[in-house]
Amino acid sequence: MIGRTKRPIVIRNGRAIRNRRAESADIVVVNGVIEDILKPGEEGPEDAGVIDATDRLIIPGLINAHTHSHLAVAKGVSRSWTLELHLHNGPWTGGGQALEDRYLMAQASAAEMLLKGCTACYDLVLEMPAPTPEGLFATAAGYLDTGMRAVVAPMMADKTFWQAIPGLMEALPDHLRSTVEDIRLSGHDISLAACKTMLKEWPHDTDWALPALAPTIPHHCTDDFWTGCRDLAQSEGAGLHCHLAESKMQSIVGPMVYGGKSLTAHLDRLGVIGENFTGAHGIWLDDADLDILSRRGAAIAHNPSSNFRLGSGIARTPSIVNAGIAMGIGSDACSCSDHQNLFETMRLACYLSRTASFDPDDWFTPEQVLEMATEGGARALGLEGLTGRIEKGYAADLVLIDLTTSNFTPLNDPIYQLVFCEEGRSVDRVMVGGETVVLDGKLLTIDYGRLRARLNGRASELFAANEPKKKALAALEPFVKDFCVGLTTGRRMVA
Ligand SMILES: [Zn+2]
Incomplete structure (x- = not known):
């Protein structure tokens, strides 16, 4: 029902x-x-x-095609960070959370989205060092008890940010390197076992809350992890969602680690890209990548406010749409766009399309963008035909x-x-x-005043506990910045 x-x-x-x-x-x-x-x-x-x-x-109801509930705690904390510095600071902006935080953060995300007219989202939620079925069930319960639909996907990797970029770890000063060397993720076998349990024992009504899988960034996951996710998603009928060519540096690292192939081409070689695949951002995709995504029937989640905030670049959104790829619109996390407001992101998506061409015939119209934030989102979430339109037989998700x-x-x-x-x-x-x-x-579903008090209290506790991590990462930040900006601009070459 x-x-x-x-x-x-x-x-x-x-x-x-x-x-x-x-x-x-x-x-x-x-x-x-x-x-x-x-x-x-x-x-x-x-x-x-x-x-x-x-x-x-x-x-x-608007549909948020890409968000991260665990970062509901992190509004206004991000500084002048690129995506790479955002990831470098991840251990203190979103780290140190406990199982009980899963429900609270999902409620906080759901509350903001519902108040701003959004009725469903694709949530990529992080648990360290590996996802747990309990954490994912609790995330979904947070959405359901607040009255919102959600696709909940564990965001996973078996390589840390510092391990995933060739040469980065070695470029860090010896006396500071242990800060990030000591951060460990579980092996993919542990994450995949947790995902299998989550999919098999999912306790929620799947018309309201669906499980999916989110290996976070192509080169942050080994090929064995990817193919494990591919097979599990296929056998259980689940969606796959990852950050795809979000920064220029990622698009440079892709061919370095994949024998000259782009991130998209490599995932396609692994048989990962299909109709159940949603790529988030997709800023640094070339025509061959768009051709792959189009032929496989994949979707893109466009996140303009996050892309502007992190200076990630201008997605070629008219080209994505012209290639016949379904596109939804996302807010991304509160740590990189600070809000969960689809009205803001719709407006930015419309403006951004106007930077792609001097010919106004190529620009997105408001009608098109509204369709992306509703039907396009439903397609990205795998909920097409169920929500996203005012038509007979569709869910009465209405604003x-x-x-x-x-x-x-x-x-x-x-x-x-x-x-x-x-x-x-x-x-x-x-x-x-x-x-x-x-x-x-x-x-009407929850006491927002009570939620606000709990979230404020938990934010103070988490950031106080994470202060030593924040300081240690701050000491490393100039070196990470120098390395990543150098690689992005071509000043630095890595063999
Ligand atoms: Zn994201």
């Missing part, structure tokens, strides 16, 4: 986004599913409750936008104003599976 609400509901007097247009329609919801779409005022089921959507734009706010005054074009003006302030009601979880800008 997709929804939870049994009693039929009719949402009347609103304007619903369908086929890239805002049209007057009354929406019948039964058992959490869109049962019918009526002409305005047309008779609905006799016993139905009515939600009045006068002055409301009804959009499909009612108040058209009387200043963002929509005067009301000239609701979709353009949704993408170019809205920041989340006009979200009036959020329904997931027909159940109202946000009303008048407030969460």
Whole structure:
């Protein structure tokens, strides 16, 4: 069963986004599913409750195609860091967490997303030194208890960031190297065994929370790890998600470690890329890489706010779409975009596409970008046909936008104003599976004040405990920066 609400509901007097247009329609919801779409005022089921959507734009719930709940604690902590410095600082920004943090961080992520009109996400969650079934089940429970759908994937590697880049470890000063030499990850056999248990014993309703696998970055995982994930995903029908060519340095390291092949070509050689594969970022992909992703039916999760924040580069998003690759939009983690706001990322995705060409015919329109953040996201999560559209048979994952706010005054074009003006302030009601979880800008499922107090308290504890790690990593940071910037700009060559 997709929804939870049994009693039929009719949402009347609103304007619903369908086929890239805002049209007057009354929406019948039964058992959490869109049962019918009526002409305005047309008779609905006799016993139905009515939600009045006068002055409301009804959009499909936004879908966040790429996030990391374990970093919900890390808003505003990232400095002028590239992706590589972000990863270098990972042990203190997101490290030291306990099993009970999984539920808290998922609730914190879900709360922010729901309040900003997002009803489903793909969460790549980290546990050190290896994922645990309990941690992944608790993450999913955090989403479910807050009222949100989620695909939960353990983010994994069997090489640390410092081990994964040829020459980096050796370039660090002898007296400081032990800081990162002492950081160890479990072998892939331990991670794969945990994943197998997670997939076999998944306790949640898979219409609401699905498990998937996330070997984090191609060269941070050995080939044996990759093929193990490939086989497990195939046998259990699970999705695969990884960061793909996110930084220029990664695109340089790929051919260095894979005998001249790009990261994408290497994964394809391993048989990893298929319809269940979502590549996050995809900034440094060439035409041959796009051809592989297109032929295999893979999806891309585009994360413009994170890419700008980390200076990772400008994704060739019009080329990705023109290659026929499905694209969703993600916020990425709070440590690298600071928020979980799909309205902001939709706007940035629209702007960013305009840097790719002087011909406006190549630019994304707001209608296209909204479709990416809904249907495209559903495709990236493996939930196509279930959510992401206002159509009969789809889940009633709906967001009612108040058209009387200043963002929509005067009301000239609701979709353009949704993408170019809205920041989340006009979200009036959020329904997931027909159940109202946000009303008048407030969460109905959990006590947000209590959650805020717990998250503030836990953030203070974690960052105090991680202070020695932070100091030790700060001492190494200039050397890591010098090495990685040198490799990226061609100043440094590594044999
Ligand atoms: Zn990410």
